[in-house]
């Protein structure tokens with residue numbers, strides 16, 4: 001029997017998955033996907049498999065139908081960064097009232113950019129469903145442009161276009177100048193900024209850029225796939241027993257620690273450790289009901305740990321660091337570890353190529369390159385995490401690896417076998 005041609009296989013997969021999505025949304029009386037500015041932003045969690053199947057199959061079908069030059073052009077265009085830069089730098093979304101419309105000429109007036117270039121940039125954006133032109137010469141929101149009304153989301157886009165885009169253009173120069181460097185001050189970002197300081201130092205010395213970067217982190221942290229529910233629900237905190245003590249290294253303002261402490265009364269104490277500028281004054285943000293259980297401490301994770309605890313969390317911290325520094329941070333914990341102490345790493349687990357949803361893998365590989373450009377760091381596969389831990393010390397024994405469905409981050413539970 002002749003195999004079904006790939007394009008028909010893809011079309012059939014699209015139809016069956018779209019039917020699943022349609023029927024479930026209709027049954028739950030949830031509006032069907034649309035670009036309308038008030039349309040729901042995402043599919044319900046339980047439809048994520050069907051959503052992934054459609055996104056992967058439609059992308060493959062589109063790429064199959066493009067000629068090679070068109071395919072290369074589509075995926076290599078720098079123009080997207082330019083129009084997003086214009087949109088976010090001039091805060092164009094905030095000029096358009098929700099449910100309203102405004103002319104290209106008025107936008108030009110308010111941004112002081114020429115009308116002809118505004119019109120060309122926005123009409124290009126509209127081909128990606130960012131803004132729409134409901135009548136000739138008038139601009140209105142779609143759900144994507146409306147998301148940029150949120151100041152943090154606009155700052156996230158600005159960080160991408162003003163910081164990451166120029167830095168990315170220097171990646172090849174950086175790896176040629178400093179082959180295989182493991183130093184955060186020998187990066188493409190450093191070349192783009194003509195500095196020998198790391199991204200951390202550069203941002204710390206410029207309040208405007210630092211504020212934008214913090215907003216970016218807030219946008220990423222509040223995405224559902226980064227919700228703290230995955231760390232509360234996929235590790236057995238209750239099994240630690242009464243009077244448990246956990247340390248959250250690089251825990252920022254403690255949003256993850258707060259989620260764990262709220263849910264598990266057996267956790268008597270959480271120490272959130274981070275660099276001084278982050279933890280200073282953070283205790284003021286501890287809710288009344290958690291006071292006396294959550295404490296903040298200035299701690300540089302490359303220096304010896306001094307706090308005795310049952311679990312040491314590194315959540316979304318180590319992927320910012322090259323192997324050499326991750327090994328230093330892990331070794332720094334050893335002085336306080338006892339047999340059975342747990343180091344819990346919640347971080348990206350890069351899939352082996354082609355083993356999962358392609359659009360999700362593409363997102364992770366894109367972040368992996370951002371890590372290279374900004375920090376000389378990387379996203380890691382499970383095998384790479386294991387190798388890193390063994391290199392730090394063979395007594396770091398990986399007990400379990402969990403990849404909760406819907407979570408962007410996996411969980412490695414590492415037991416100290418010392």
Ligand SMILES: C[S@@+](CC[C@H](N)C(=O)[O-])C[C@H]1O[C@@H](n2cnc3c(N)ncnc32)[C@H](O)[C@@H]1O
Pocket residue numbers: 221249250251252253256273274275278299300301302314315316317320
């Ligand atoms: C991507 S954020 C993750 C924050 C938090 N763990 C979370 O899951 O949202 C990385 C954190 O590592 C902290 N950090 C960076 N260098 C550090 C160091 N040398 N010692 C301790 N924390 C550090 C940063 O200040 C920041 O809060």
